[in-house]
Amino acid sequence: MKRRDFLKRVAPMSLLPFAINGQPIKAYGKLMGSEAEDFTQTDNVLVLVQLNGGNDGLNTVIPLDQYSKLATARPDVLIPENKVLGLDGLSATGLHPAMSKMKNMYDEGKVHILQNVGYPNPNYSHFRSTDIWMTGSSSDEILESGWIGRYLSEEWPNYPNGFPNEDMPDPLAIQIGSLVSPVCQGLAVNMGFAISNPNNYYQLLTGNYPDAPDTKAGKELDYIRTVARQTNEYSVKIKSAAESATNLSTLYPEGNRLADQLKIVAQLIAGGLQTRVYVVSLGGFDTHANQVDPVDSNETGYHAFLLETVSEAINAFQDDLEKLKIDDRVMGMTFSEFGRRIISNASTGTDHGSAAPMFLFGSKVKGGMSGLNPIIPNNPSAKDNLAMEHDFRSVYSTILQKWFCLDSATSNNVLLKNFDAMDLLNDSCLTSSVQHLKNQRAGDAYVSNYPNPFGTSTTLKYYSDGGYVHITITDIQGKVISFPVRDTIATGTHELSLDMSHLPSGTYYCQYQNGIITQTRSLLKVR
DSSP states (O other): OOHHHHHHHTTTOOOOSOEETTEEEEEEOOBOOOOHHHHHHHOOEEEEEEETTOOOGGGTEEEGGGHHHHHHHOTTTOOOGGGSEEETTEEEEEEOGGGHHHHHHHHTTOEEEEEEEEOSSOOOOHHHHHHHHHHTOOTTOOOSSOHHHHHHHHHSTTTTTTOSBTTBOBOSEEEESSOOOGGGBOSSSBOBOOOOSHHHHHHHHHOOOOOOOSSHHHHHHHHHHHHHHHHHHHHHHHHHHHHTOOOOOSOOOTTOHHHHHHHHHHHHHHTTOOOSEEEEEEOOOOOSSOOSOGGGTTSSSHHHHHHHHHHHHHHHHHHHHHHTTOGGGEEEEEEOSOOBOSSOOTTSSOOBOSOEEEEEESTTBOOEEESOOOOOOSSOOTTOOOOOOEEHHHHHHHIIIIISOOOHHHHHHHHSSOOOOOSOBOSOOOOOHHHHHHHHHSSOOOEEEESSSBSSEEEEEEEEOSEEEEEEEEETTOOEEEEEEEEEEOSEEEEEEEEOTTSOSEEEEEEEEETTEEEEEEEEEOO
């Protein structure tokens, strides 16, 4: 295996060796650590709530103006019309009766519903569609990096070199739970860390490792141990944050898997952890069979249980954020890899579909609904699906520009295409240019370029510790464009001009390697 692949696949994929309230914690990378007062004023937090399996949107956000057609298409699973929860100002749309808590949040202006979210040429495989949502790719392209990972790489381009440090003490992103998500895969490394057994953990605590052999593999082992030491520093910070705050909401339900995760998120944010992104998840939404309980007029059943779990967990989380007085810094987003078919199947369930609704929630969200109710055909067949109205990457663009305060050019660079932001959030971009500059300079830079964006050419500036330096220019698919440096380079800073006039506009990557040091920069070519 090539060294670059070894470092990418093995070293970063480790997990923190502890749990909070019984929930395993995984850390992805390292966030800035400016003064606490700076952070309180400027840093927004995103909470991604993944609904694994493909949520049935038609039984979640119910188009009452299409109810008679739904009654023909899915009589075995449809919720009774008189049980649908009405929403303020939306006479033609309602929520599943199990979602009373989120209905109240909507009526209070703390939830925004996005109808018919998907992507062109949808894929109905759980694995592939999840990958598309995580990476922000089109259905016909394969990307190795996650959309959040690319954002973090843009904001903190020197990671992981020189991390953690005094100014950057906290993880960039944290996942709570047992599912490893690719959404935070960065350009150069996966930002996750792991300790796989007690021996490794105690070696980590004491720092007493046996000497590594003086071989190529030995150098890789040293690198892994460095990552492990970083992991321990993150675990100490997370434990400290958990011990510094207490949840104030009394609404968290017992035995609710999602609520248990969100409770920890609120505690860590309130405890001063400056992590930018949290990932939580709930599985079970692949409801091919027994989606409803027909004995109870379809009001109850497994799907109702899942929606109630989501509704009560998010409501308790929002209540906690408000009581902890941190709600103005936190926004959440639910997503699922796809929706379900219009018609029900013979097993009192629904099969894989296309577009589905999403929920944004928080104090800074503009309450209401974007989009129209889905249109149901008069006589739908098993092949009929819901039409996409909103591309999910437009939602991502909104978060990047309106929540994380990127300019449109940088947002497009992260998403690799131009997606217009939507009007979903109240004014919340408080991050200062001074803080952004600190983020850009944090850690140790080994390669950069100027100008960026550029027209026909750009100048690469790189540092060598001495020895063999390998710099590769690739496109977003990983196809090699050129090898501007493949040589033994003396210690010091070097520059070279990179002519890219023959290439179309778009995003390219500069991949740098010198010994065990790797770093990747995105290069944006414009017309």
